[in-house]
Amino acid sequence: MRVGWIGTGLMGEPMARRLLAAGHRLAVYNRTPSRTRKLVAAGAGAAGSVAEAVAGNEVVVTMVALPADVEQVFLGPGGVLAHAAPGSVVVDCSTSSPELARRLAEQGAERDVAVLDAPVSGGPAGAEAGTLSIMAGGDAEAYARVRPLLAAVAATVVHHGPPGSGQLAKLVNQTLVAGATLAVCEAYALAHRVGLDPELVRESTRVGVAGSPLFDFLWTRLAAGDLEPGFKLDHFIKDLALVREAAGESPLPGVGLVTELAERARAGRGGGRGTQALVTAIMERAR
Amino acid sequence: MRVGWIGTGLMGEPMARRLLAAGHRLAVYNRTPSRTRKLVAAGAGAAGSVAEAVAGNEVVVTMVALPADVEQVFLGPGGVLAHAAPGSVVVDCSTSSPELARRLAEQGAERDVAVLDAPVSGGPAGAEAGTLSIMAGGDAEAYARVRPLLAAVAATVVHHGPPGSGQLAKLVNQTLVAGATLAVCEAYALAHRVGLDPELVRESTRVGVAGSPLFDFLWTRLAAGDLEPGFKLDHFIKDLALVREAAGESPLPGVGLVTELAERARAGRGGGRGTQALVTAIMERAR
Numbered sequence: 001m002r003v004g005w006i007g008t009g010l011m012g013e014p015m016a017r018r019l020l021a022a023g024h025r026l027a028v029y030n031r032t033p034s035r036t037r038k039l040v041a042a043g044a045g046a047a048g049s050v051a052e053a054v055a056g057n058e059v060v061v062t063m064v065a066l067p068a069d070v071e072q073v074f075l076g077p078g079g080v081l082a083h084a085a086p087g088s089v090v091v092d093c094s095t096s097s098p099e100l101a102r103r104l105a106e107q108g109a110e111r112d113v114a115v116l117d118a119p120v121s122g123g124p125a126g127a128e129a130g131t132l133s134i135m136a137g138g139d140a141e142a143y144a145r146v147r148p149l150l151a152a153v154a155a156t157v158v159h160h161g162p163p164g165s166g167q168l169a170k171l172v173n174q175t176l177v178a179g180a181t182l183a184v185c186e187a188y189a190l191a192h193r194v195g196l197d198p199e200l201v202r203e204s205t206r207v208g209v210a211g212s213p214l215f216d217f218l219w220t221r222l223a224a225g226d227l228e229p230g231f232k233l234d235h236f237i238k239d240l241a242l243v244r245e246a247a248g249e250s251p252l253p254g255v256g257l258v259t260e261l262a263e264r265a266r267a268g269r270g271g272g273r274g275t276q277a278l279v280t281a282i283m284e285r286a287r
Numbered sequence: 288m289r290v291g292w293i294g295t296g297l298m299g300e301p302m303a304r305r306l307l308a309a310g311h312r313l314a315v316y317n318r319t320p321s322r323t324r325k326l327v328a329a330g331a332g333a334a335g336s337v338a339e340a341v342a343g344n345e346v347v348v349t350m351v352a353l354p355a356d357v358e359q360v361f362l363g364p365g366g367v368l369a370h371a372a373p374g375s376v377v378v379d380c381s382t383s384s385p386e387l388a389r390r391l392a393e394q395g396a397e398r399d400v401a402v403l404d405a406p407v408s409g410g411p412a413g414a415e416a417g418t419l420s421i422m423a424g425g426d427a428e429a430y431a432r433v434r435p436l437l438a439a440v441a442a443t444v445v446h447h448g449p450p451g452s453g454q455l456a457k458l459v460n461q462t463l464v465a466g467a468t469l470a471v472c473e474a475y476a477l478a479h480r481v482g483l484d485p486e487l488v489r490e491s492t493r494v495g496v497a498g499s500p501l502f503d504f505l506w507t508r509l510a511a512g513d514l515e516p517g518f519k520l521d522h523f524i525k526d527l528a529l530v531r532e533a534a535g536e537s538p539l540p541g542v543g544l545v546t547e548l549a550e551r552a553r554a555g556r557g558g559g560r561g562t563q564a565l566v567t568a569i570m571e572r573a574r
Binding site: 098121122123126131133134135155156158159160161165168169171172173175176177178179180182183184186187189190191193194196197200201203204205207208209210211212213214215217243246247248250252253254255257261282283 | 385408409410413418420421422442443445446447448452455456458459460462463464465466467469470471473474476477478480481483484487488490491492494495496497498499500501502504530533534535537539540541542544548569570
């Protein structure tokens with residue numbers, strides 16, 4: 001397929017590379033043009049603007065950082081919806097707001113452009129390895145057309161229902177990640193407090209019922225005193241805000257606590273550190 | 288080896304059965320004698336008292352429900368320490384207090400009896416399948432002598448250090464389980480609130496970074512409206528109290544929140560339900 005690809009950051013670049021490898025023809029665009037260089041070297045065409053990336057393509061994929069970026073890329077002057085070909089499908093893989101996803105689907109429909117929300121889980125490592133999970137929402141017929149393309153990028157692709165339901169499923173996933181991150185950081189804080197060898201605890205605990213890839217990832221870094229991301233506190237806090245918005249009048253107490261701890265950890269040394277920095281707020285609060 | 292086995296409940300029975308199958312000779316005792324019937328039919332000898340189970344055996348294993356039961360079985364009149372042969376090793380597989388484990392090891396040493404703490408993780412299903420994880424603490428030489436026996440019961444056996452460190456490692460594991468249980472129940476509450484199909488969410492989320500055997504187990508039951516245990520709220524609340532005690536002056540905020548929710552869920556309909564009943568307290572609090 002001829003695909004326009006917008007957003008070639010930590011996630012977008014390896015995802016786009018998998019599409020190239022699967023034989024698709026890509027026109028790639030990034031706000032910072034130098035970030036498309038590797039993909040262009042791998043055979044993608046360079047687009048000088050969103051309009052150029054979109055024009056004439058059957059499918060457009062967007063992968064940007066924040067809901068505000070999504071809004072600008074879709075609705076801004078020279079944006080996706082102004083230039084997408086009638087009959088084309090636009091897939092937004094960013095983690096964004098369900099309400100915005102519904103709005104984009106509506107405005108797309110007015111121009112005969114199907115907009116799907118299709119956020120992904122699995123991080124840069126999953127994108128490299130092709131083991132991502134994609135949670136899609138939107139028109140079923142448009143989904144069926146792009147499913148093979150999504151399956152080239154991810155190991156698991158699930159259609160959750162109408163526009164916005166992909167974003168909602170991702171927020172459910174992030175709720176699970178939030179509680180699991182708290183769990184790992186508190187377990188680590190306790191092990192540290194009582195003087196256990198973290199490597200021995202990892203060995204006996206990872207095989208237990210609550211063992212997960214997240215446990216392995218965060219625990220190993222905590223044991224090494226490594227607070228580099230992985231998953232940045234800033235992005236985590238953004239996702240938690242979307243979860244709280246989706247929960248509305250039914251606030252989730254664990255998500256509330258994790259938000260408080262994540263904001264305190266960020267206030268300490270900035271939001272560029274990984275989510276395992278939550279441990280600093282737990283230990284500090286403990287004093 | 289000749290083994291005395293005390294406690295043949297949900298966990299103790301399948302663990303003892305694996306030892307029998309591995310060719311060891313067992314004398315089994317339970318407070319409720321009928322609960323040893325299956326093991327006796329499988330070839331174990333029936334002991335009429337703790338003293339009888341202990342007498343003349345190189346190794347004794349105890350697997351009972353509560354720290355108070357551990358204390359009584361070890362220190363009560365006719366208890367383990369009064370009857371264990373000098374030079375023997377007693378392994379307490381109950382989840383109990385690290386402080387009590389240290390006390391039993393000291394009092395055992397006075398009688399030339401090595402007492403190890405060796406709580407297990409993995410539940411009745413893990414005990415049946417032989418996939419348990421055993422977290423051991425206590426004298427290294429005594430541990431080396433019983434390790435082959437523990438390896439017949441569990442897939443992972445780790446020695447964490449001096450007396451009490453097995454219990455501490457188990458409490459770290461339970462801290463992880465507590466946060467992970469909160470994570471699954473909050474994710475489910477959100478999915479329910481926004482009207483997503485729980486089976487589709489399970490499919491896209493279980494492969495994510497926070498997917499775990501616990502997620503699969505709890506989510507499947509929540510989706511079926513099934514609050515039967517698995518892991519009983521009563522036992523969960525007991526373990527959380529041990530975690531809070533071990534954390535001492537460094538309280539863990541997530542464990543505090545999970546305790547509050549678990550106690551509210553128990554107040555609703557009793558502590559015999561499974562830990563997934565936490566969802567009722569989350570949804571109630573949300574209203």
